[in-house]
Amino acid sequence: MNEDIVKVENLTFYYTNDDEESEAASDRKYVFRELNLSVEKGSFTAVLGHNGCGKSTLAKHMNAILLPCGGKVYSAGFDTADDSALFDIRSHVGMVFQNPDNQIVASVVEDDCAFALENMGVEQSEMRRRVDEALKAVGMYEYHLHSPGQLSGGQKQRVAIAGIIAMRPDCIVMDEPTAMLDPAGRREVMKTIRRLNGDGVTIVLITHNMDEAAQADRVIVMDKGNIILDDKPTEVFSNVELLRSVGLDVPQSTELMYLMKKSGFDTDVHIIDEESCANALFDILNA
Amino acid sequence: MIKDITIGQYFPGNSFVHRLDPRFKIGITAVFICMLFSADTFAGLGVAAVFFIISYGLTGLPYKLMTRSIKPIIPIIIFTGFINLFFIDGVPVIKIFGIIITDEALRVTAFMMIRIILLICGSSVLTYTTSPIVLTDAIESILRPLNKVHFPVHELSMMMTIALRFIPTLIEETDKIMSAQKARGAELDSGSFMNRAKALIPILIPLFVSSFRRAEELALAMECRCYRGGEGRTKLKTLSSGLSDYIALSVSILVLCGVIIINMGKVSILHAYTTI
Known part of the structure; x- marks a missing residue:
């Protein structure tokens, strides 16, 4: 179970000024310098960070949309710099983006879901089976003949996820999949993500929503291209001051516990969900 | 409307x-x-x-x-x-x-x-x-022989599919931009013909900009789903006579x-x- 699905070794990445092919080091805008990271197969990892901290850039390295300027990224065992493995990487490590509208290609839900399989040249009967399976997995099967325009944001995002699941990837990288959704849509998508993870799909969730990150097994906090925290959510969110200093929040329950602790109550800041928070409050009131 | x-x-x-x-x-x-x-x-x-x-x-x-x-x-x-x-x-x-x-x-x-x-x-x-989608498929199928003379049949039908897919999205977007410009005091449905035509400019420009952004994102999403043109492609639905x-x-x-x-x-x- 210790196999790594994504392995980032000494990743260095920078943007150069577009106007000239100047290779002068001073023109480079570094995003990462010697970044190391590995994601275990079957895990649910959340990557947290403020805008511009490089979390999306990191996600794009995971399925070879961006290639490292230095160091290596291995996805599903393939080196992302290897051109011939490009489609293998992309079918093993799927990617879901922020805006569901801009990911859906076809005008019928099931046609869109089949898009990746059509590209991969999957045989028709097999394709039918996998499309139905993927739509059932995200709970959108009953809408398979609808047009995306008739769906809500959350439903569209689930269709987009189904389009990725149909490829049967080992890992899905999600770049803020809930950022454009309403609370109901967020809940739908998060539920789908957790269920997929339960079925053994590795999830890398890029987010800046603390409550979503709290649902992962592992939280990585990034700031200015560096990993500053990498631990279980309960441990990560107990570093309230550090998170604040990089412009991040903590889940509301943790915040409450933190404030109470500061005011002299004996509370545990390792609490990240509402239920244990309520239990802790109950205990304090009882004491 | x-x-x-x-x-x-x-x-x-x-x-x-x-x-x-x-x-x-x-x-x-x-x-x-x-x-x-x-x-x-x-x-x-x-x-x-x-x-x-x-x-x-x-x-x-x-x-x-x-x-x-x-x-x-x-x-x-x-x-x-x-x-x-x-x-x-x-x-x-x-x-x-x-x-x-x-x-x-x-x-x-x-x-x-x-x-x-x-x-x-x-x-x-x-x-x-x-349905327009089926019609597109049919046109692709009818034009397929033109592939031999290097006519981009698949690309054409892909473009039509995407255009059809984005018509409702862009209409919705136009609606939003119009409301936003009205809220900023744009007069869209009054004045002379020339004035009304001019009033369309602040609607068309944001619409174009956002279409390009959408196109870029869509291209990325398509690439992530292994899109590599028409070669070796299979279809979920094939036309049968x-x-x-x-x-x-x-x-x-x-x-x-x-x-x-x-x-x-x-x-x-x-x-x-x-x-x-």
Whole structure:
């Protein structure tokens, strides 16, 4: 179970000024310098960070949309710099983006879901089976003949996820999949993500929503291209001051516990969900 | 308001016409158009009209729908009607205020009007019973032989698919931008024609910018789903033609032959007259 699905070794990445092919080091805008990271197969990892901290850039390295300027990224065992493995990487490590509208290609839900399989040249009967399976997995099967325009944001995002699941990837990288959704849509998508993870799909969730990150097994906090925290959510969110200093929040329950602790109550800041928070409050009131 | 615009009014159904292979439907529509333009006589036109009425009956759609497709072209029909009515020579039958209407003009006008109406109605049978996506697939399939001369058939149909997919999205976006500009004091539906045209600029520019952004993101999402052009691609749905498709096409070709024969009949009658 210790196999790594994504392995980032000494990743260095920078943007150069577009106007000239100047290779002068001073023109480079570094995003990462010697970044190391590995994601275990079957895990649910959340990557947290403020805008511009490089979390999306990191996600794009995971399925070879961006290639490292230095160091290596291995996805599903393939080196992302290897051109011939490009489609293998992309079918093993799927990617879901922020805006569901801009990911859906076809005008019928099931046609869109089949898009990746059509590209991969999957045989028709097999394709039918996998499309139905993927739509059932995200709970959108009953809408398979609808047009995306008739769906809500959350439903569209689930269709987009189904389009990725149909490829049967080992890992899905999600770049803020809930950022454009309403609370109901967020809940739908998060539920789908957790269920997929339960079925053994590795999830890398890029987010800046603390409550979503709290649902992962592992939280990585990034700031200015560096990993500053990498631990279980309960441990990560107990570093309230550090998170604040990089412009991040903590889940509301943790915040409450933190404030109470500061005011002299004996509370545990390792609490990240509402239920244990309520239990802790109950205990304090009882004491 | 702008949301109500529909492109290619498709009415879902499960009739014989709905189930026909879209490629054959395009073929039959082409044959029907040939019928209309080869018909020289009212009898020929009548045969085409009967063919249309029967095939429309087979769609199971209400005849009322036809008024919807005719409505927008009424000005065109009236305009061509007028032109024909006053400018064709022949034996005068009506004289009002010095305007002379000839018998030939009446005949040609009636003929033209019926022909245009049938043309519009006939082609709407195709769009009413075939969804735009299926139509795109059919066009791709019909054009496929052009691949041999390096015509980008797959790319063309992909573009059409994406365009169809994004029409509702972009309409929604236009609506939003219009509201946003109105909230900033833009006057979109008042003032002279020039002013209104100018007021469109602050709507079109954001729309274009956002379309480009969307295009970029879509391209990325497509690449992430292993898109690499048309080569080696399979399809979830393939078009299949059956016996009924061939029968329908044969029947329409037979009717076309009938119309042509009627034309020839007219010619021989004329010929008979002149010899007498």
